[in-house]
Each structure stands twice: as C-alpha cells, then as structure tokens.
Amino acid sequence: MNKAINTAADVLTLSPVVPVVALDDPEHAVPLAEALLRGGISTIEVTLRTPAGLPAIERIAAEVPDVVVGAGTVTEPGQAELVAKAGARYVVTPGSTPKLLDDVESAGIPYLAGVSTVSEAMALAERGVTAMKFFPAEPSGGVPYLKAIAGPLPGLRFCPTGGISVETAPKYLALANVGCVGGSWLTPKKLLDTGSWGQVEALARQASALG
C-alpha cells in the first residue's frame, strides 16, 4: 500500500488497465478487489452509478489496502468529498464542467476528468492538469483521434475508456499519449453475481500482462 498518488499523472501509472465497475452488492467489493490483486491489478474504479458504490469504496479502502481504490462517475458537487472521506484515492468524472472540477479540486485528491474534445483537454491543461480520461473512447474517435491530437497537444496523456476490449486495448496502449486504458470487461456482471472470483482473477492476469 501507500503508493504516492498525488496527481492525475500518477493515476495513469497504476495499471495498464483500470477495471471500471458498477457493483450491485457491496459484499462483492472485497472479494473482487482481492481477485484483481491476485491477477496483478492493483487499482479499481468503483463507480457511483449504484448505491453499492460508496460502501464498496469504503470496504476496499479499509480491507484491501494494496488496491488503490478510485471513485468513478462523480458528476455532482459534494460527491468528491464524500468518496475521499470513504477512502477513495482518486476521482474519475465522465465529463469536465468547470463547476464540477472546482468542487472536485476542493476535495484534495487527484482526479481523472473526462474529455472528448481538444478544447476540453486544453481547458484542463489550463488548470495545470496534464493527465485525463478520454471518454467515451471508441465513439469519440478511438485510436485515430488520440494519434491525431498527439501533435498539437504533446504534453497531455490519456486514459481512454469506453468500448475498449482486451483485443483493442494493446492498440491504445501502444500510443505515446496513452498511460492506461479503462474498461469493464474484467468484471462482467455474471462473474460478480456468481462469485466467480477465479475467473475474474484470470481476466485480471490477462489484462495486467498487456502493460
């Protein structure tokens, strides 16, 4: 535990693949985090899309300290402070409105803000943030888009997420301006619902080998 995660750029170094999960049951949080860790993945983005998200973050932070837990789908003022208190080490937002970013910054933990245009990326850079989420990656132009913006935005790095699979992840990870990718393919609902932690571990092992 206790990797220093001080900036968005640090978040991009945690794992080649960041598992993104919407949990239905907070009881799944600890066995899931442990399975990912056994498979070589030491971070997880638990989204606030379900009521189980916040208690799941709390449990992982308390019981699986070797996994750096982030909170995803932070979209409203107040949520960043709440997840930071629950033990989240970073925040992920699907988009980046100035009001939301001001609020997230006041929580004092790093964040990966979602961008899908050059202007949004430049607005984050103006705040001094040089690492960000590219969301939704595939519908927004995917690998060709990221390649095209590397020239004009050489200082920026991305965590593309949305529509990425184990087959397409290597194409993203090969880009100089990509630090990691996010995806839900490591944590299929069926495996979570059936407690198939060995299979989650195998998916994590396959994903961690991409790095």
Ligand SMILES: O=C[C@H](O)COP(=O)(O)O
């Ligand atoms: O909303 C998208 C999630 O962040 C992950 O996307 P995915 O299910 O396409 O991997």
Ligand SMILES: CC(=O)C(=O)O
């Ligand atoms: C897009 C994403 O990962 C989020 O909901 O924060």
